[in-house]
Amino acid sequence: xxxxxxxxxxxxxxIEGEMVPTKEIAISIDQTLTQDATGTMAYLQFExxxxxRVKTGVSVSYVDHNMLQAGFENADDHRFLQTFASKYGIxxxxxxxxxxxxxxxxRFSKPGNTLIGSDSHTPTGGGAGMLAIGVGGLDVxxxxxxxxxxxxxxxxxxxxxxxxxxxWVSAKDVILEMLRKLTVKGGVxxxxxxxxxxxxxxxxxxxxxxxxxxxxxGATTSIFPSDEITKQYFKQQKxxxxxxxxxxxxxxxxxxxxxxxxSELEPMIALPGSPDNVVKVSEIEGTKVExxxxxxxxxxxxKELMVVAAAVQGHKIDPGVSLHITxxxxxxxxxxxxxxxxxxxxxxxxxxxxxxxxxxxxxxxxPASGTVSIRSFNRNWxxxxxxxxxxxYLASPETCIAAALTGIITDPGKLGDYPVIDMxxxxxxxxxxxxxxxxxxxxxxxxxxxxxxxxPKITALSPDLKGKVLIKVGDDISTDAIMPAGPKVLxxxxxxxxxxxxxxxxxxxxxxxxxxxxxxxxxxxxxxYGQGSSRExxxxxxxxxxxxxxxxxxxxxxxxxxxxxxxxxxxxFNDPESFGSLQQGDxxxxxxxxxxxxSGAVIIPVQAGPVTIECSLDISSRQRxxxxxxxxxxxxxxxxx
Ligand code: MIC
Ligand code: SF4
Numbered sequence: 001x002x003x004x005x006x007x008x009x010x011x012x013x014x015i016e017g018e019m020v021p022t023k024e025i026a027i028s029i030d031q032t033l034t035q036d037a038t039g040t041m042a043y044l045q046f047e048x049x050x051x052x053r054v055k056t057g058v059s060v061s062y063v064d065h066n067m068l069q070a071g072f073e074n075a076d077d078h079r080f081l082q083t084f085a086s087k088y089g090i091x092x093x094x095x096x097x098x099x100x101x102x103x104x105x106x107r108f109s110k111p112g113n114t115l116i117g118s119d120s121h122t123p124t125g126g127g128a129g130m131l132a133i134g135v136g137g138l139d140v141x142x143x144x145x146x147x148x149x150x151x152x153x154x155x156x157x158x159x160x161x162x163x164x165x166x167x168w169v170s171a172k173d174v175i176l177e178m179l180r181k182l183t184v185k186g187g188v189x190x191x192x193x194x195x196x197x198x199x200x201x202x203x204x205x206x207x208x209x210x211x212x213x214x215x216x217x218g219a220t221t222s223i224f225p226s227d228e229i230t231k232q233y234f235k236q237q238k239x240x241x242x243x244x245x246x247x248x249x250x251x252x253x254x255x256x257x258x259x260x261x262x263s264e265l266e267p268m269i270a271l272p273g274s275p276d277n278v279v280k281v282s283e284i285e286g287t288k289v290e291x292x293x294x295x296x297x298x299x300x301x302x303k304e305l306m307v308v309a310a311a312v313q314g315h316k317i318d319p320g321v322s323l324h325i326t327x328x329x330x331x332x333x334x335x336x337x338x339x340x341x342x343x344x345x346x347x348x349x350x351x352x353x354x355x356x357x358x359x360x361x362x363x364x365x366x367p368a369s370g371t372v373s374i375r376s377f378n379r380n381w382x383x384x385x386x387x388x389x390x391x392x393y394l395a396s397p398e399t400c401i402a403a404a405l406t407g408i409i410t411d412p413g414k415l416g417d418y419p420v421i422d423m424x425x426x427x428x429x430x431x432x433x434x435x436x437x438x439x440x441x442x443x444x445x446x447x448x449x450x451x452x453x454x455x456p457k458i459t460a461l462s463p464d465l466k467g468k469v470l471i472k473v474g475d476d477i478s479t480d481a482i483m484p485a486g487p488k489v490l491x492x493x494x495x496x497x498x499x500x501x502x503x504x505x506x507x508x509x510x511x512x513x514x515x516x517x518x519x520x521x522x523x524x525x526x527x528x529y530g531q532g533s534s535r536e537x538x539x540x541x542x543x544x545x546x547x548x549x550x551x552x553x554x555x556x557x558x559x560x561x562x563x564x565x566x567x568x569x570x571x572x573f574n575d576p577e578s579f580g581s582l583q584q585g586d587x588x589x590x591x592x593x594x595x596x597x598x599s600g601a602v603i604i605p606v607q608a609g610p611v612t613i614e615c616s617l618d619i620s621s622r623q624r625x626x627x628x629x630x631x632x633x634x635x636x637x638x639x640x641x
Contacts, residue, residue, distance in 0.1 A: 002249035005223055006156045006191045009131040009246075013114050015148045021155045021255065022189065024620040026148035030113040031058040032140050035100045037065035037361075037485075038118035038535060040077050040494035042137030043084045044455050046144050048633055049640075053089040053441065055146035058108060060091040060434075062100035066490050067356045068363050073491035076449025080494070082435065087444040089437045090144075097433035098329030098355040101125070101297040105208055106237055106331055107431060111226030112246045116140055116149055120215045120534040120558060121297050121378065127208025128233065129226030129246050134215060136536040136562040138632050147636065150622060154191045154220040158254030161198025163263030167418030168411075170307075171206035172299055172376065172396035175213040176268035177260060180278035184476060185528045187219030188557060190256075194224045195248055198262045203423075204233035205301030212298045213378045216275040218531060218556055238429050267412055270394035272380055274476065281399050281411050288320070291373035292404040294397045295326025295353065296360040299376035302332050303421050304397040309341035310419030311401045311412075312348035318407030324365050326353040334428040350404075362386035362486040374403045379532065381478050383506050386486050453495045456544050458567050460630040461597070465569070465590040465606075467521035467548050471504060471511055472584050475526035479538040479559060481507050482530065493537060500541040512545060520546020524582050527552070530559025539566045551588075551606070551615055553579055564623045567631035569593075571604055571615035578613045588613075597624050 003011065010019060010027060017025035032054075034042050039061050046054070061081050066074040078095055085092035093103055100117070101124035109115075111129030115122060118137040125132030133151065143149050165173070178192070192214050194207070202210075207224040214222030224230075225247030234243035269284065271277040294300065294308055305327060317323045325345055327333035333355050336342045346352060359365025360377045366386030367373040373385065373392050380392040393409070402412040438444045473481070483489075483499070484506055492499035504511035515521060523542065529552040530538060539562040542550075549569035553576045563570045573579055582588075589607045590596070596604055600621065606613045619627070629635040 002251045004156050004158065004193055004248040004252040004254055005225055005246065006131065006193050009112060009114065019153050021153050023153050024150055024622065025153050026150050027114060029056060029116050029143045029149050030110070031108060031115040032056050032144055033060045033062060033100055033104050033115065033117035033122065034137065034140055035065050035119050036063040036077055036081055037490055037493050038137045039081055040452065041455065041536060041540070042118050042140045043081065044494070045138050045633055046088070046141040048455060049141065049145045049636060051145045054144040056144050058091065059089070059144055060093060060104065060108060061085045062093040062103065063095040064099045064356045065361055065363070066493070067095055067354060068487055070487065071491065072449060073451040076451050077494055079447050080449065080452055083444060083446045086435070086438040087441045087446055091437065092435040094433040094435065096330060096354060098331065099297045099300070099357060101212060102300065102328035106329060107434065110242045111230060111244050116143055118534055120532065121212050123214050123221040124208045124212040124297060126211030126221055126223040127204050128230055129224060131221060131223060133221050134534045134558055136534055136558060136565055138536060138565045139561065142632060142636055151220065152189060154189055155255040156191050156193055157256045157258060159192050159194045160196035160257065160259045161194055161262055162196055162259060163198055163261045164201040165262045165265060168398050168413045168415070169265050169267055170396045170398055171202060171209040173265050173268045174260060174262065175210045176270060176278045177265055179216055179270065179276040180268065182217055183276045184216055184274060184531055185218055187214060187217030189220065191220050192217070192222040193248065193254065194222070199224060200229065201262065203303065204230055205303060209298055216378055218528065220557060236423065236425070236427055238426065267396060267399050269399060269409070270380060272391040272393060273382060275379060275394055281395065281409060284409050285411060287372060287409040289374055289403045289408060290320060290371040291322045291367040292400045293324040293359050293365055293373065293375040293377070294400050295328065295358065296377040297328065298378045299397050300326060300328030300332065302335055302427065303423065305332060305336050306341050306421045307419055308397055308401045309336065309344040310421070311415055312405065313344045315348055315405055317349040317404045320407045321404050323350045323404040324353050324359060325350045326358045327355050330355055330433060331427050331429070335424060338428065359385065361490070363490060374400050374409065376400050381480050383484070384480050451491065451495055453497060456496050458543065458630040458634060460634070461567060461594050461628050463592065463594045465548060465593040467588060468518050469524050469582055469584050469586045469588060470515050470518065470521040470547070471508055472524040472582060473507060473526065476528045476531055477525055478532035479530055479535050480532055483535055483538040483541055496540055496544050499537055500544040503541050503545060515545035515547065520548055522588050523547055523550045524579070525550065525552035526579060527554045529555050531556040534558045536562045536565065539563045539568055543568055564619060564626055565632040567627055569617070569627065570619065571617055574603065574614040574616050581611065582608060594628065597627060600624065
């Protein structure tokens with residue numbers, strides 16, 4: 001039977017289940033990755049499983065998010081992660097080595113392999129033909145312990161690329177066009193698989209820009225075939241041994257089809273507020289800009305930064321603009337340092353930041369109040385930058401640099417001839433900042449500073465559900481809104497009691513106090529609740545505040561899985577109109593809910609005073625057992641007894 005690429009990889013890793021869309025399947029995982037902001041919790045959870053060494057082929061722990069060392073917390077976390085990796089058999093990519101997705105693509109990607117990572121942009125690996133999925137940290141912990149990864153079989157959308165990009169139009173414009181067409185909900189339950197002659201015109205890092213930002217579509221993942229161009233990339237990375245060709249069968253079928261003619265695309269830009277607020281750059285030319293940032297796991301590869309270097313050569317940036325550049329990895333930074341690209345940027349007036357997430361997660365580089373910032377990033381929800389009333393636009397490095405040079409939003413085509421960038425025969429390859437695990441784990445002591453607090457215990461589900469509506473929120477609530485990042489909150493990622501004080505702080509500062517006063521309760525939300533990041537703290541911290549259920553119109557994939565993993569009930573209104581009938585403060589009740597869940601009931605009647613609201617519990621039978629056990633950790637322990 002002919003198969004598309006997604007089906008090929010899934011079937012070669014299938015452990016359990018039928019590959020029928022929406023049915024749960026279990027697959028084996030070849031590689032895992034974590035970053036520091038999710039990693040501390042993932043490793044504490046792995047430790048709770050009491051397994052001496054990871055059982056995965058390759059597991060890598062990166063430090064790239066919490067880089068600001070304004071107190072002992074982040075440095076303590078880095079040391080914990082380094083010693084933990086050494087003891088338990090995990091590679092450790094040191095702070096300064098680069099952003100997890102960029103470094104993983106360069107040094108660990110393997111076409112045809114499966115990868116899960118505790119970061120929503122893990123699909124970056126799809127640029128090199130991997131099936132790479134973003135998940136919660138606990139899922140990574142269980143897989144490192146030897147378990148399979150469970151997921152709903154996705155629908156596979158074939159995205160045919162035809163033609164080739166015009167000068168000054170780049171991969172970011174392709175994914176912005178996808179977001180314009182499909183919106184941030186358009187990819188839920190789907191994999192986007194790219195094929196067609198246009199694929200041959202994109203290099204691996206360009207493909208990775210597209211798969212990276214497929215996360216903003218809500219997709220399970222996105223993938224490109226591994227072909228001659230991929231081979232060239234592995235040659236440059238001196239990793240030809242890891243390369244193999246893999247692509248869809250010529251007569252492969254897809255569940256849905258989309259075609260994008262690359263030759264017709266123009267520079268695109270996402271307006272403030274949401275990555276799917278996309279228009280053509282030409283439509284908003286002339287808007288005054290005060291900050292430009294080029295970097296993040298979406299757009300900070302060698303070619304992109306060399307285009308920027310060529311564009312600024314012999315010029316100075318506009319005096320009203322602050323230009324920040326964060327090279328994606330030390331490899332990119334060192335290569336552009338040695339070939340002079342970096343000198344051009346410095347000479348033009350750029351501020352060179354560390355190879356890390358930096359402003360993307362609001363850890364520095366916040367713009368001034370009320371100003372416009374254009375970033376080559378992937379997310380622009382209100383407040384994520386750290387400045388409440390800024391206006392963050394998302395665009396390609398080309399559009400960003402045009403704004404930095406002119407001080408206004410400008411179509412980059414106006415900058416003149418598009419620079420031709422020759423790829424170096426070999427990148428600077430130096431893995432000295434990737435530390436191998438110890439051969440003698442018994443002699444490695446895991447060092448914990450005072451910021452590392454034990455993970456909270458979760459009790460099994462109570463027979464009845466009863467609680468007040470603690471908050472009612474609307475559509476597209478991101479995990480950034482539930483559990484914000486930024487310099488104040490991020491250092492508390494390994495300290496659940498402390499971080500729980502910040503749940504919904506930017507939406508309703510009284511939330512945590514109210515939750516405590518009421519001994520927990522219920523959250524009500526609209527469509528696509530929990531979109532965005534994989535941070536399980538958006539489930540774990542509400543759980544600490546005794547939130548028992550979240551009732552919404554629909555969920556984003558990773559967040560729903562995280563709620564189940566921590567024993568919080570993810571319920572969806574059967575009739576979306578029911579959302580309108582509930583208010584903050586209402587008392588909701590479902591007597592005998594435990595019984596209903598064990599009996600496999602899909603419809604859960606929730607009583608709001610005299611009114612019965614029908615909700616559905618759309619989870620697998622395995623997930624029911626997880627909820628009943630009080631979360632995945634308890635369930636996994638019970639199973640292994
Ligand atoms: C993000 O881009 O929001 C993050 C920060 O990388 C998150 C992970 C986290 O919150 O630690 C993600 O995308 O999963
Ligand atoms: Fe880091 Fe931003 Fe990428 Fe998240 S999206 S991994 S914060 S660079």
